Amino acid sequence: MTTPEHMQQTVDRYLAAINAGDMDAVIALYADNASVEDPAGTEPKRGADILQFYKNAFAGGATVALTGPVRLSAKAAAFPFRAEITRTEGPTIIVEVIDIFEFDDDGKVARMTAYFGPANITVKEA
Amino acid sequence: MTTPEHMQQTVDRYLAAINAGDMDAVIALYADNASVEDPAGTEPKRGADILQFYKNAFAGGATVALTGPVRLSAKAAAFPFRAEITRTEGPTIIVEVIDIFEFDDDGKVARMTAYFGPANITVKEA
Helix, strand or coil: CCCHHHHHHHHHHHHHHHHHCCHHHHHCCEEEEEEEECCCCCCCEECHHHHHHHHHHCCCCEEEEECCCCEECCCEEEEEEEEEECCCCCCCEEEEEEEEEEECCCCCEEEEEEECCHHHEEECCC | CCCHHHHHHHHHHHHHHHHCCCHHHHHCCEEEEEEEECCCCCCCEECHHHHHHHHHHCCCCEEEEECCCCEECCCEEEEEEEEEECCCCCCCEEEEEEEEEEECCCCCEEEEEEECCHHHEEECCC
């Protein structure tokens, strides 16, 4: 199941689901035992905490778009993207992120790691 | 030692060393016990195999350049780059890569993972 085409489609569906505000569609891409380390270096989230994390992170809505090609290795996809996040409080922020999706044999995302930090966050000009 | 500034400088030095063909300068960025998984999904290289790997990979010379900002999380840097690799046999190829550097407490790269695959490799037009 973990063909390059499948991994590319999963990334496309992931970004489309965030843009649509459909966090259940995001979660459907993950394996039941998936872990989400976002940002890298924090305790990985699992189970129901993953859905709650996405709901919180994008509570005000977000626009995400690739800023370069999806890198497709044997069982992983790495992709650079820009997220414009409308927060429920405070100004809209722009975050430059690189996500890694590691896939299981069923083609689900078993592990996600998101790389970014304060240096990658800017406040959107009004 | 693992400040965002240090991690950014390490990435800059890494790319400059490859462009200069100075593989000893590349190796100097790595911890003694580092592992290099390039591409992701292959057996990690260690010790003297890392230097040999770089010498082989860039035997014909290469030009590498960032294609987006370096993402700087707590103890890791993720960066998208394009490598134009002159091979000793066959045409020059262009590879779109995302590298992850994980740093140890001494500010050395303890683990590198390179994400790319056949979908990210193109032959340079003559």
